[in-house]
Amino acid sequence: MTSATTPALPQAPAGEAIIRAEKIEKYYSQPSENRIQVISATDLEIVPGEILALLGPSGSGKSTMLRMLTGLSRPSAGQVYWHEKPIAEAQINVSIVFQSFALFPWLTVLENVEAPLQARGVSPDGRRERSLRMLDTVGLAGFEAAYPKELSGGMRQRVGFARALVVEPEVLFMDEPFSALDVLTAENLRSELLELWANKTMPTKAVFIVTHNIEEAVLLADRIIVLGRNPGHIRTDFRVQIPQPRDRKAEAFTQLVDYIYKVLTRPDVVPTEIPTHPDGKKVRDQRQMRYQMLPHARPGGVAGLLELVLDKGGRDDIYRLADDLAFEIDDLLPIVDAAQLLGFLKVEEGDAAITESGAEFANSEILHQKELFREAATANVLLLRQIVRALEAKSDHSVPEDFFLDMLDEQFSDEESLRQLETAITWGRYAELFDFDAARRRFFLPKEEEEEAEAAGGVE
Numbered sequence: 407m408t409s410a411t412t413p414a415l416p417q418a419p420a421g422e423a424i425i426r427a428e429k430i431e432k433y434y435s436q437p438s439e440n441r442i443q444v445i446s447a448t449d450l451e452i453v454p455g456e457i458l459a460l461l462g463p464s465g466s467g468k469s470t471m472l473r474m475l476t477g478l479s480r481p482s483a484g485q486v487y488w489h490e491k492p493i494a495e496a497q498i499n500v501s502i503v504f505q506s507f508a509l510f511p512w513l514t515v516l517e518n519v520e521a522p523l524q525a526r527g528v529s530p531d532g533r534r535e536r537s538l539r540m541l542d543t544v545g546l547a548g549f550e551a552a553y554p555k556e557l558s559g560g561m562r563q564r565v566g567f568a569r570a571l572v573v574e575p576e577v578l579f580m581d582e583p584f585s586a587l588d589v590l591t592a593e594n595l596r597s598e599l600l601e602l603w604a605n606k607t608m609p610t611k612a613v614f615i616v617t618h619n620i621e622e623a624v625l626l627a628d629r630i631i632v633l634g635r636n637p638g639h640i641r642t643d644f645r646v647q648i649p650q651p652r653d654r655k656a657e658a659f660t661q662l663v664d665y666i667y668k669v670l671t672r673p674d675v676v677p678t679e680i681p682t683h684p685d686g687k688k689v690r691d692q693r694q695m696r697y698q699m700l701p702h703a704r705p706g707g708v709a710g711l712l713e714l715v716l717d718k719g720g721r722d723d724i725y726r727l728a729d730d731l732a733f734e735i736d737d738l739l740p741i742v743d744a745a746q747l748l749g750f751l752k753v754e755e756g757d758a759a760i761t762e763s764g765a766e767f768a769n770s771e772i773l774h775q776k777e778l779f780r781e782a783a784t785a786n787v788l789l790l791r792q793i794v795r796a797l798e799a800k801s802d803h804s805v806p807e808d809f810f811l812d813m814l815d816e817q818f819s820d821e822e823s824l825r826q827l828e829t830a831i832t833w834g835r836y837a838e839l840f841d842f843d844a845a846r847r848r849f850f851l852p853k854e855e856e857e858e859a860e861a862a863g864g865v866e
């Protein structure tokens with residue numbers, strides 16, 4: 407896949423977002439206990455020219471997010487802007503298609519489509535003309551006089567689309583619009599929607615679709631945001647660079663589906679590399695994570711992997727590497743992630759390719775390896791830098807474990823914070839950055855460093 411096959415999507419410069427959410431949060435109060443947080447502070451932009459899919463497990467807050475972005479519900483904190491104006495004060499132009507068709511049962515198909523135009527004060531003639539045209543566009547010519555109950559689910563959802571599109575919304579929102587339909591009907595409607603979008607038959611500038619269906623997201627979206635839950639937050643936000651029409655069986659497609667599946671099912675996976683992401687742009691994780699999630703891999707494992715990749719000419723398929731090592735892919739991935747985080751390895755379309763510094767590392771003897779690891783780790787891993795800095799700052803060069811756990815548990819669960827620190831200890835010890843006294847639960851600087859620090863800073 408090259409960028410040449412994918413038309414460049416307009417990257418809106420700052421300020422050109424149609425809708426921009428700034429640090430929006432949502433809490434619900436509960437009768438029994440305190441309020442619960444459903445969405446943690448989230449930034450999100452909807453820009454012209456793209457179909458944006460919000461993907462996440464059930465209960466992760468997708469609908470809540472959609473309601474806040476459309477002004478249906480107010481964020482508990484933060485602000486949503488419509489063309490840079492607070493949404494409550496703006497004249498917004500959006501439509502929403504829901505999963506349940508939400509048609510008026512007592513109105514005919516035509517009257518259902520006319521209803522929003524009537525609400526906007528369009529003249530009866532104008533309403534009729536625009537609605538008939540829209541019904542024709544969605545393949546419902548001839549059904550104008552029917553009532554919703556006389557229609558199949560697929561046809562009712564067509565009415566739902568016609569009613570949403572007839573007002574020519576600037577942003578079309580959809581909340582699981584195809585999930586109540588049978589597979590074939592859903593597939594047909596998806597292709598028709600894409601056709602309307604590609605032909606510019608609808609004047610809509612952006613589409614925002616909520617779904618829990620990974621393939622649906624990969625099929626439709628120019629950009630996918632994956633939500634994690636408890637509370638809802640953005641795990642990853644990336645562009646899909648597969649040209650339309652997309653083939654579900656194509657390798658780029660299945661790779662991306664697998665990748666997203668991995669991210670969704672394994673909350674500990676750091677979304678770092680997006681397959682089919684050719685422009686080398688880093689994936690934006692908008693959660694503004696302070697700490698990277700350290701993959702739980704040992705330095706020795708990283709060294710072993712790099713040696714093997716080098717042995718294979720510097721590049722090999724990750725699945726083949728796992729096979730050669732008789733590793734399960736899930737056991738190999740943390741090591742790959744670690745090598746990548748340290749800048750020793752690049753992952754490109756399922757291949758692991760060794761970098762220059764990775765090759766140097768693999769070719770060095772152990773003492774030099776430790777040095778290279780130390781450089782890479784301090785350059786790339788914030789937590790390690792912070793531990794070293796804190797140790798250097800203290801006159802006794804010793805800091806209790808809890809100090810770092812307190813910082814980590816702002817971002818990770820208690821259990822994960824412990825695991826993060828455990829990995830940091832393994833890496834830090836190997837790199838001889840610091841040591842850890844397991845009995846006293848304290849970090850301290852290794853001897854020489856301590857002496858150097860004392861020599862530099864005077865005896866305290």
Ligand code: ADP
Nearest residue numbers: 434435444462463464465466467468469470471
């Ligand atoms: P999704 O659309 O991803 O399935 P929702 O946005 O519907 O998720 O819900 C996210 C979380 O918020 C769920 O745990 C849900 O139970 C909770 N929730 C949604 N609406 C309310 C509400 N009105 N009061 C209390 N909790 C709610």
Ligand code: MG
Nearest residue numbers: 468469470581
């Ligand atoms: Mg929902």
